[in-house]
Amino acid sequence: MGKITGFMEFDRKDEAYAPVEERIKNYKEFTKPLKEAELKDQGARCMDCGIPFCHSGCPLGNLIPDFNDAVYRGKWEQAAEILHSTNNFPEFTGRLCPAPCEESCVLGINEDPVSIENIEKNIVETAFKNGWVKPEIPVKRTDKKVAVVGSGPAGLAAAQQLNRAGHHVTVFERDEKPGGLLRYGIPDFKMEKNIIDRRLDIMEQEGIEFKTGIHVGVDVTAEQLQQDYDSIVLCGGATVRRNLPIPGSDAKGVVQAMDFLPQSNRKVDGMPYQGEEISAKGKKVIVIGGGDTGSDCIGTSIRQGAISVTNFEIMPKGSTARPEGQPWPFWPMRLRTSSSHKEGAERVFSISTKRFNTDKDGNLKSLVTAEVEWVKQPGQRPVLKEVEGTEKEWECDLVLLALGFTGSETTMADQLHLEMDTRTNIKASAADYKTNVPGVFVAGDQRRGQSLIVWAISEGRQAAHYVDQYLMGKSDLPLKGEGDLPRV
Numbered sequence: 143m144g145k146i147t148g149f150m151e152f153d154r155k156d157e158a159y160a161p162v163e164e165r166i167k168n169y170k171e172f173t174k175p176l177k178e179a180e181l182k183d184q185g186a187r188c189m190d191c192g193i194p195f196c197h198s199g200c201p202l203g204n205l206i207p208d209f210n211d212a213v214y215r216g217k218w219e220q221a222a223e224i225l226h227s228t229n230n231f232p233e234f235t236g237r238l239c240p241a242p243c244e245e246s247c248v249l250g251i252n253e254d255p256v257s258i259e260n261i262e263k264n265i266v267e268t269a270f271k272n273g274w275v276k277p278e279i280p281v282k283r284t285d286k287k288v289a290v291v292g293s294g295p296a297g298l299a300a301a302q303q304l305n306r307a308g309h310h311v312t313v314f315e316r317d318e319k320p321g322g323l324l325r326y327g328i329p330d331f332k333m334e335k336n337i338i339d340r341r342l343d344i345m346e347q348e349g350i351e352f353k354t355g356i357h358v359g360v361d362v363t364a365e366q367l368q369q370d371y372d373s374i375v376l377c378g379g380a381t382v383r384r385n386l387p388i389p390g391s392d393a394k395g396v397v398q399a400m401d402f403l404p405q406s407n408r409k410v411d412g413m414p415y416q417g418e419e420i421s422a423k424g425k426k427v428i429v430i431g432g433g434d435t436g437s438d439c440i441g442t443s444i445r446q447g448a449i450s451v452t453n454f455e456i457m458p459k460g461s462t463a464r465p466e467g468q469p470w471p472f473w474p475m476r477l478r479t480s481s482s483h484k485e486g487a488e489r490v491f492s493i494s495t496k497r498f499n500t501d502k503d504g505n506l507k508s509l510v511t512a513e514v515e516w517v518k519q520p521g522q523r524p525v526l527k528e529v530e531g532t533e534k535e536w537e538c539d540l541v542l543l544a545l546g547f548t549g550s551e552t553t554m555a556d557q558l559h560l561e562m563d564t565r566t567n568i569k570a571s572a573a574d575y576k577t578n579v580p581g582v583f584v585a586g587d588q589r590r591g592q593s594l595i596v597w598a599i600s601e602g603r604q605a606a607h608y609v610d611q612y613l614m615g616k617s618d619l620p621l622k623g624e625g626d627l628p629r630v
Contacts, residue, residue: 145214148186154254155180162485166444169330169410171237172481178216181264185213187256191248195471196258199246201600202235203622204228206243206258213261222269225262228620230299230599231341233270234324236263237333239596240434240478246471270340277347280308286613289314289371291358291554294322295595296586297377298341299602300609301350303619304375307610311350312371316357318413322379324595326404329438331445335411359553368558373581373609376554376568377602380587384545386430390498395506399435399544406442422540423447428509429487430454430495431544434480439542441482451487452536456514456526459491494528498541508537550588558582567591575605576612583609 145151158174159165165172176184188210196206205224212221225232239259247255269275286309290301293315305311319325321338346352356362358378367374383398385391397420408415422443429439432455443451460477468474483489492514499508513532516524549566561569561578568584570576575583585605586598600622610617 145186146190148183148214149189149249149253149256152183152187154187154257155184156257157260159481165331166441166485169445171331171334175264175267176260181261182214182216184257184261185210187249188214189249189256193248195246195248196243196256197623199471199473200243201594201597201622202228202603203600204243204262206256209265210256210258210261213265218265218268219272219274221265222274225265226269226275228622229262230302230603231295232262232266233337233341234295234333235259235596235599236266237337238324238328239594242473242594242596245473251470275344277344278306279348280306282308283310284308284614286310286372287312287370288373288375288609288613289367290375290377291367292322292377292379292586292588293320293352293354294324294377294379294586294598296379296588296598296602296605297322297375298345299599300375300377300585300606301602302345302348303603303606304609305345305348305350307606307614307617307619309610309613313350313352314356314358314362315352315354316361318355320352320354326407327400327435327438329403329407329442330410331441332438335407359557364554364557368581372613373583374558375605375609376577376582376584376588377586377598378550378554378588380547380550380567380592382548382551382566383543384548386495386543386545388495388497390500390506390509392504393498393500393506394504395539396498396541396543399429399431399439399542402542403435403438403442406446420540421446422451424449425539426537427451427540427542428454428536428538429542429544431546432457432489432491433544433546435546436542436544437480437482439544440487441480441485443540443542444482444485444487448540452538453483453487453489454493454495454511455489455491456494457491458516459489494526496533499535506539506541508535509541510535547587547592549591560584565591572604574608575601576608581612583612 160172194207209221209224241259243258244255288304288309288311290297290313293313301311301313402420405415423446427443427448429436440451464474493511494514496510501507513529517527518524563569570584570589583605585601607617607619610619
């Protein structure tokens, strides 16, 4: 496996970032790639570990030791073939994935794990640069038509796999451009949108049709899709935002993150947007929510010219080490500090917002918080308790709610009479992704709830296999762990 002693000879090395004062002046990506020789050394760190737990840590089952070995040996085209055999869009995951594979890396037990995500990103960028990523047009077409609803990572993965099986695939997207949250939720400084567009161009050349600006369930009914297509794959995501039901939550200046971020992305792209402008310029901003969406709000607010940005998290401050009860190779709930956090945000943990205060015109002027603690009782779930005497008022002009999502929209589910689970996700087993309505499948966040991009791609690929099987009686499309024919 590569250089047997590589993990003892080379330390982990990650991409550098442009200086904060430089990168916050624009919305472009700001990482500085490693040199090829350095990347080979990083590939050489992959151990001959016997059982590569990174395979199971990755929701896609990527063949990580294989492409690491190819990078170490300088066989970049081979590395790209291996990577694309299990992952349709490594340019997305190589930038945006939290890398559960690295947390399950055997080397990570007592050393820094292999820099898998960065290697993945460089493999796919090398492939694009050298023209190895080419349209794969099916040799033979079936007479089956499939409608994919939603053009996020799950929908795109399902569409590409089904097109490879020879079916006629149409992707419906209610926004004016495909991409879903990749385009409208992820800021450009994390992934510039030309990264999406170059992949979409290849998919269109492969024969996939994209119909944008069409809200399925409104502009086109479910009954129409059932009449026009042999199968439907729902990949609409979990888009129902979680609210904060406290006094003053309707104040002008209390804004959902997924109103703020899409509008910002549209402005960066020169696209029109609806409603009043939401801007952090010259404002004291508080972001409520400590996840990736909250981090994206922080970086965007700083670039828009906020006076200050404060981030509230209801959970206690975590440790950078693995917590007790979360041993390797499981995903640990560590303290994670993003590049946006390092751009000038204050982070406050174990804090809960109690109410928003407004002026006479209903404009937000401050909020009131209290410190909280999680009380544990034997055999019971921890209970949130307010710490007496800790109330504090915070002056602010803009509050961004980055509290996650509670489930999927139900328009299509209602029209198709689909069963839902208790979390308002469309009910379908991961065994075959079938809903209770024949010919209708569901994948991604709309089935499993809010999750990772890498999981969405995995679900799209898995669902495509079962859709193909439903249409043809069998399927040669790979399932997780089986890999695919080498292709770029």
